[in-house]
Amino acid sequence: MIGAGVVGLAVARALALCGHSVIVAESTGGIGNGVSSRNSEVIHAGMYYPSGSLRARHCVEGRRRLYAFCESHGVPHAKCGKLIVATNDLEQAKIEGIYEQGLANGVEGLSFLTGEEARRLEPNLSCTGAVLSGETGIIDSHALMLALQGDLEDAGGVIAFHAPVERIMRSGAGWNVQVGGAEATEMTVDAVVNAAGLGSQALARATEGYPAERVPPLVLAKGNYFGCLGRPAFSRLIYPAPVDGGLGTHVTLDLAGRMRFGPDVEWIDREVYEVDPQRAESFYASIRRYWPGLPDGALVPDYAGIRPKLTGPGEKAADFMIDGPAEHGLSGLVHLFGIESPGLTSCLSLAEDVAGRLSP
DSSP, X not given: OBOOSHHHHHHHHHHHHTTOOOEEEOSSSSTTXXXXXXXXXXXXXXXXXXXXXXXXXXHHHHHHHHHHHHHHHTOOEXXXXXXXXXXXXXXXXXXXXXXXXXXXXXXXXXXXXXXHHHHHHOTTOOOSEEEEETTOEEEOHHHHHHHHHHHHHHTTXXXXXXXXXXXXXXXXXXXXXXXXXXXXXXXXXXXXXXXXXXXXXXHHHTBTTOOGGGOOOOEEEEEEEEEEOSSOSOSSXXXXXXXXXXXXXXXXXXXXXXXXXXXOOEEESSOOOOOOGGGHHHHHHHHTTTOTTOOXXXXXXXXXXXXXXXXXXXXXXXXXXXXXXXXXXXXXXXXXXXXXXXXXXXXXXXXXXXHHHTOO
16 A cells, blocks of 8 residues: 555555555655645535546545544544535526536535525625535544544554655566665565555556556646634635636635635646745635625635646546556556545545455
8 A cells, every 4th residue: 555645544444454464655754744634624525526427426425434434433523514605697507507416416415595595594605596515514634544544553554654665566466566765675565556646646657567658647736725814704614616627715614613715726837835925815806706704914824735636727627547457457456546626535435446446
C-alpha cells in the first residue's frame, strides 16, 4: 500500500480486515499530510455526479458508510445540511439540474425551496431558490484518519513513515517495491495499491510493465480558503451554483462553529500552497451574491489545497480512475488516479472496491 492519506488508510484497513498482511509506505512523517489535510472536511451527499459514474456510486455509498463509521468509532462529525443556492435564472436552471441528478443518484433528504423558504432557514441569505440537502455534513478528517489507522493496526497492519517509494518492479508472481529515503530498502509483496494522490502518476510511470499510455495527465487545481472574522452568519453550509473546475466559493463550517469560505479554482503548474491575500477581492464579489451583508475586512487568508485533477479548464470533469488487473492485465496492481472531491466521503466505499479488485 502506498500513501497514508484518507483513501490509502481506508484501503489498507479494508485489506487488513480481510486477513491480508498490510504495510503502508508513506513518504512523510505522518498520516494525511498531503491532499487529505487540505480539504473542506465536508461529507458530501452525492448529487453533483453523473449517474453510473464511480464518483456518484462511491459518494452515495461512502457517505452512508462514513456516518455509520463515525458513530461506531466516535469520530466527531455533524449532519448540519447545506443549501445550494441560485441568484439568477441561469443558476436556477443549474440547481434544478443538480436536484434532478441527486434524485437519480438515490440521494436522500433533498428538497427544492423557493428563495423565501430558504431565507426562513437562513435569514442572512439572498437567493431566488435553493436545494436543501439534509444529508450533507462536516467531519474531523484527522480524527477519521486516526480511527482508520487504529483499525488497520489492530488488524495487524503497519505504516512505514519516511518511506518514499521510488520504483515498482515485477518479481515472479508479485512485486518488488523499492523504497528510498534515509534507510533505502526493498520489499517483495503479492500486491501493490498506489494511492499516492498528487504522486500517483509519477509512481505509475515508475511501475515496470505498466503501459505509459494508461497514465492520465495530472492537472493541478489549487483551492484557496479564507477565514471569516466575527460570528457565523449561517447554521448550514451554503454552496452557490457550480463553476468550471469546482463547486463554487462556498461557506463551510468546522465543528467548532468557525466559518470559512472556499475553495476557489486556481489552475497552477506547480505545487504552491501560499494564499495570496489579493484573491480576497474575488471572494468578496462571489460571496456577496448570496450574502450581501458580508462586512468589509472580514476575510483573512487561511489555507490552500491542490486537487489532483485529470482534466483542465473548460474540459468535462473526469471520473475517479481505478486501474486494476481487469483493466491493465497486471495481477496484484491497482493505481488510483484523480481521487479528488468527493474522495474523503467516498473513502470506505472506494476501499471495498479496491479490495475486491485484488481478490482472486
